[in-house]
Amino acid sequence: MSNPAIRTVALAAAGVLFLGGCGAGSSTQASPDAPKTHMTLTLGSGVEPQSLDPAQSREAQFVQYFQPVFDTLIRRDAAGKVQPMLATKWQTSDDQKTLTFTLRDDVTFTDGTKLTAEAVKGNLDRFKAAGGPLAGALAAVSSVAVVDAKTVQLVLSKPDPALLYALGGPGGYIQSPANFDSPTVKTQPVGSGPYELDRSATTPGSQYSFTKNPNYWDKSLQKFDNIVIKPMKDENARLNALRSGQIDGMIATPKTVQAAKGAGVDVQTVPGDWQGLTLFDRAGQLTPELGKVEVRQAINYAIDKDALLKSVGQGMGTVTSQIFSPASEAYVKELDNAYGYDVDKAKSLLKTAGLDNGFTLKMPTSSDMDPALAPAIRDQLAKVGIKVEWVDVPAAQYQAEQQSGKYSAAFTAFGQPVVAWSAISGSVTEVAPWNIFKSSTDQSKTLLSSILASSSGDAAAKKSQDMNKYLVDNAWFDPWYRIDQPYYTSKNVSVQVQSGQPVPSIYNYQPAK
Amino acid sequence: MVVYISRRLGAGVVLVICASLIVFALMLADSDHIARNLLGDQATPAMVEAKQAALGLNDPVIVQYFRWLVGAAQGNLGNSWFNAESVSYLLLSRVPVTLSIAFGTVLISTVVSVAVGITAALYRGWTDRALQLISITGLVFPGFWLALVLVAKFSIEWQLVPATGYIPIAQSFTGWFQSLTLPVLSLTIGAVAGLSQQVRSATIATLEKDFVRTLRSRGLSEGSVLFKHVLRNAAPPTLTVVSLNFIALMSGAVMIERVFALPGLGSIAVDATGVGDIPIVLGAVMISVIIVVTVNLLIDLFNGWLNPKVRLT
Amino acid sequence: MSAPLLEIKDLVTEFPMKGWRRPPFRALHSVNLDVKPGETVGLVGESGSGKTTIGRAVLGLAPVTSGSINFDGQDISRFGSRERRSLSKDIQVVFQDPYTSLNPAMTIEDILAEPLIVQGLDKRAASDRIARLLDRVQLPSDAAGRLPREFSGGQRQRVAIARALALEPRLIVCDEPVSALDLSTQARVLDLFLEIQEATGVAYLFISHDLAVVRHISHRIAVLYHGEVLEFGDAEAVSENPQSPYTQRLLLASPVADPVRQRQRRQARLAAL
């Protein structure tokens, strides 16, 4: 039910590592209070979209630019659970290969076009074909069929546990079919959402302005007259804007939490990324030493995770050794402590691997990593005899460099989706974009297919936990900790954090009482 | 005059071509990451390949460059790769911001520097030393550091002016003025430091000129001698410095833009260069070169008007 | 009579003008002159007359558009820089301005040693020679270690003369060498020029705007006006009995230091208008 895209999209686009996705949710649905009239919600964002065409959209921080304009097929509530939106209900076939959606019949796009099954099919087909950043989210969908005017059927090539969650995000944005071939499709979005983009009050690089859709079908989702989103790359600039009353909400890093609290800003956190090293070259193609499991385990033992969390994460987070969110079905509590800080153990493991003299590990670094990380990792690994060679790359190219295949390991920060499969399909399967060296063993293959083959949720959960154990035992990764992602709001608004997303969805904001 | 101006503008066109070619060649020296940056982390190698081909990155450099040049000659700078908008729209929306900052800074720093520089030149002694000390202090503190302090006081503590952002003048003059106050102030302090020294030197040099004594011997008021005659003679070197300051602000104000979240040319240029948004980069180079050429031409014409001896024909 | 040491024939000098397609400025129109060994030829004229240009052309510092400059029977007007350098033994210069003709950053010794070392003298020989040169121009020998700014205008001009003498040239081009000096200093420097000529037999091409100075030091005088030689002849003849009306005017225009005679001259001049 979750989407792998939550992971480092924020990282990649914003170039800021701590703004990744998140997992488990908070409790109640925002209840609509008597809305204050004529209120504008102004948000500071760390990113700016490349295009307002849903087919080119991304997850995480980007959703705030799209949600005002586009309704999704289904809606993720604050806890990350799927709820009806444009689809009032949906049904999954027993073989998990067919999904049937029933659509609302009272929805019109802001250009007057009516929402039909045809329009939904058009959007889904277009999303797959456009080759946008998240085109892979609908990879399992082999065809979309219009059953009748208000029923649409998705046929899958294989089961995809993450598909529903994806349809609550970019994969499920539905725009007016009349706009598909418009020359302004990237700049003047037309959807059926609660707000419309006011192009005249919008300046790329400066602000995106949205006004209330007067004919919207669910007034309870329109808590503001206007929404303004201002891209502000610099966290200090955002904080200054928030403190001086220019914006009402912003994403932040743990480093400013104390200051924000001191300034009377409302601070909330949502479980965020897991951070650590991803050891890409598990077969030792580039760095033969990494092919040995003892070496990967030694790396896990060599890092003083508590010290890192305390210093870099300001203690806001939980030390772990697994990549799965506590909210996901693959989570195994004991695995959080699988690798404690143990230099001697690490040394003896390296000795076992025949590496008394250690080896050199080349990894990319960029200025947008916390400046304390690179030296700390180098020093800690140096203690067990592993020499880290940091290659400085421009922040804007960091993600491209990580995925370039030039490095056998890298520092990564991944969101922790509620659906275990999202994480698995992002980093573990052979075609996963973050399985850079296509790592695969007989055991991993077996485990993967057994997850998909499981008929029940419980069985799948069991297999996912087995997968988790396998990954931890074989040290495919070196996770250090899960961070608590802070989000700040002014006294003018109240907001509920969104599980699985570093920033709250637009629906979660409301004027303060 | 017309011949002169058109020759200068012609040279400007050649300058645009050379400058853009240099930057283009640099950008393409390592263009592998561009498609990947565009597609994000979920892209497969095949998608990256396809994107690269679609952007024309697989063509020879010279072909790519000519494609751009032909478009540019027809007034079409193409669309940004990383943003759906057209390059001209994106850049032109930022020109007012940058020009507002640059003009504001240049104007205020010039007025202040002239006052400070002339005072220092006239009184010398301890006044001179005090003013020099103040202006040196301006050079010692980095602009962004000053900016942070100013925001903390003026925006957060006293809530006098907005902490961030830009408000177009068409929307609200007061808003525009307020949104520029702090950025201009933090840039001005550094600019005054250098410029006032220049005004001081030029004024001292002019005050030593023989004609100043002769003008005084005619009973002219000190104000008239200073502000009409000395200033006009001291102006050309000062103007050259002002124009260099202005040019530097075109892309050099990026730190200040970042601190105040201002959508200026500097930050779009820096961001575009970082990710490899070549159409924007080339457009930004073109705009800056055009601005530089125009500013230099205007300064030379103005210098010619000030000093008929160097007047050009 | 002996053959001329320097012979200028039909010398034309043009300077390119700034600006597009502007015709060059012709500073000298077909100038003819000659200087015999040991002789002083005075060039007199007002600003813009081309007198300095002639001197610079002889020194190779101004272009020769056409015509020839023969030194010792050899046309030097088109010498390359190497041949020109070899001429430094024969032709030297004393400039007008003693403040800018000496490099302010070099000591007197360095300044005087420069031409000597170029000619291959070793340091020791050079320093002996410098002591003799300083003595020759009546400067104290402790002057060698000092900088030009420590000296007055007259003393600096003596240094410049010493530099010109260093290579024992046969011709010295003197470009307004006394016009920046005070009256009493001028007299002493003129005395020095004469004394040196008597002792060494060097020839002077002596350029000045002041007819009285030229008259005093020259054997023959050439009067220049707008790039042309108006009159060239024996010093006495030119200054006592000028043929050209311009020379006459020049002569009358210069005031004499005697109120009574000056009144008469003024009246004569005003009457002539």
Added chain:
Amino acid sequence: MSTVADIRAIANLTKAAIRQSLFSRILGSPVAFVSLGSLLILIAAIIAAPLLTPFDPNSGDIGQALLGPGADHWLGTDSSGRDVFARILYGGRNTLGGAALALAVASILGVTTGLIAGYHGGKVDTGLDWYTNLVIAVPHIMVLLAVRAAWGSNIWLIMTVFGVLMAPGYHRLVKGIVSGVRNELYVDAARVSGLSLPRILGRHILIAIRAPIIIFAALSAVVVIGVQAGLDFLGLGDATVPTWGTMLNEAMVNLYIAPGLMLWPGLALGVVNAALILFGNGLRDALEDSKSTKRPSRRRGISANAPKAGTSGSAAVPAAGGSDGDTRAGAGTAVVGVPGCGFIPDEAVLSVENLNVGYPSGDGHKLVVKGVSFGVRRGEILGLVGESGSGKTQTAWACLGLLPTGGQIVDGSITMSGRDIGSVSARERRGILGKKIAYVPQEPMSNLDPTFKIGYQLVEPLRRQLGLSKAEAQAKALAMLARVGIANPERTFDSYPHQISGGMAQRVLIAGAVACDPAVLIADEPTTALDVTVQAEVLDLLRELQHETGMAVILVTHNFGVVADLCDRVAVMQLGKIVEQDAVEALFSNPHHPYTRMLLSSGLEDKKPRTRLLPAATPVLEETKP
């Protein structure tokens, strides 16, 4: 950006720069000395880093992060537990080393091209000019980022490229100076001496550009360091290399947790910047001071400013004038005038009594005019004659109240219609100047403001002093131009100074001086810069004007011919004193003072050509450096 700024100002100093040895200049300026000293100490500390700190700048214990200053870590630790002091020292290697590299590249490149362009001029210059314009026009930060994207973030590479981008500044500076120095006579003299081109460039031209380049380098170092820190601050530098900029970047990240981290790299940058700026300014000021000792103007020497006490260049100092002896009031009484040398006539329009003019010097005043007294009657022309350094021009300026900066009337009075105009307020003086007492300067061209039309320069004082309307003032100015013998007054009225000849310019200045019918005209060497034929005409004009208006004229000159032509009375000055004063015929026919006699005998009139002018025993007055 501020430093490109200083190119012109620095270039202006060149002439002064080469007149004093660089080293002594630096020593001579305490500011420059102290700042250079502190820079050198810092550099030494950076080089000796391993001796000063046991810590590795790149590694630390993250468990020991963000400690305050203490016994182990003197300046505390950073967010990964590295020793801040060690990082400051080792970071300084990269920051200052990078800056030095950029400066070296920029200066080597810029100086070379500047030398070539300045010395050769012509097409080479045009081509290099075009190239510099290109480099200036390209947005530097984009080039740096593109280079970084293309070839990686190696600080040395980036700084090399930045050096290339900065080279145009040096190019322009050097070219400007060299094209000036190229025309210096000493360069010509070197060519005539047979020096080869490389030798001339090396010996004569490099020396001239050395000091300005050092000043410029000091100031542009501030820019380099600023840009480098800025790039690091924006996260565009190499985060793995310790520099003060990356330290600032780290401090920014931890701004709210450990604001103290900002302090040390900020301080290091501040100290270096301040030292560089103060060093540059100090050296510049030192050069400016020496520059203000102007050399005498073209044909005749008048020391425009306080002559400095210098070393006498010869043993032959006459009893009359040891220049070192004159630094205090009352000293140096060796020059004694003959009786009547301080004569003040009755009914003098302007009378000067016991005038002493001095310039501040050490613990007192250096007097340049010592106890001068004279007076001038209506309709009279008084000649004030003397050699350079005699104080005649200082006396004239004192009468006008227009002494250069620092100069002041130490004692004595200047009386005009019963009022001491030496001590009136600036406002009152402006009422007198031009109207009661006017001035004709020596160099016609430099005494007209080149940026205003001649008409404007005449009309402006007329309107102010006579309260005329614009039209009236214009009519009067045109009439004055006609009166001084300008053939086409309208055309001259509409011309800029550079469009007219020197003789005409002097007529314009005379017209401006006499326009308000002054009672006294002070003419300072009014014909010295003119050709003899023009000189005669200008003297005629002055005579006529004086006859017409009956004004009193004080004529300052060194030329006895001019005195004989124009003056009624003459005062001879020597070393700040009047040594003799008499009616003109009497003085010429019967000079009393030996100095007057010596001066008169130095003239060339009535001397047999090609004979000695002075007996060998004449006191060598020229040997006294003014």
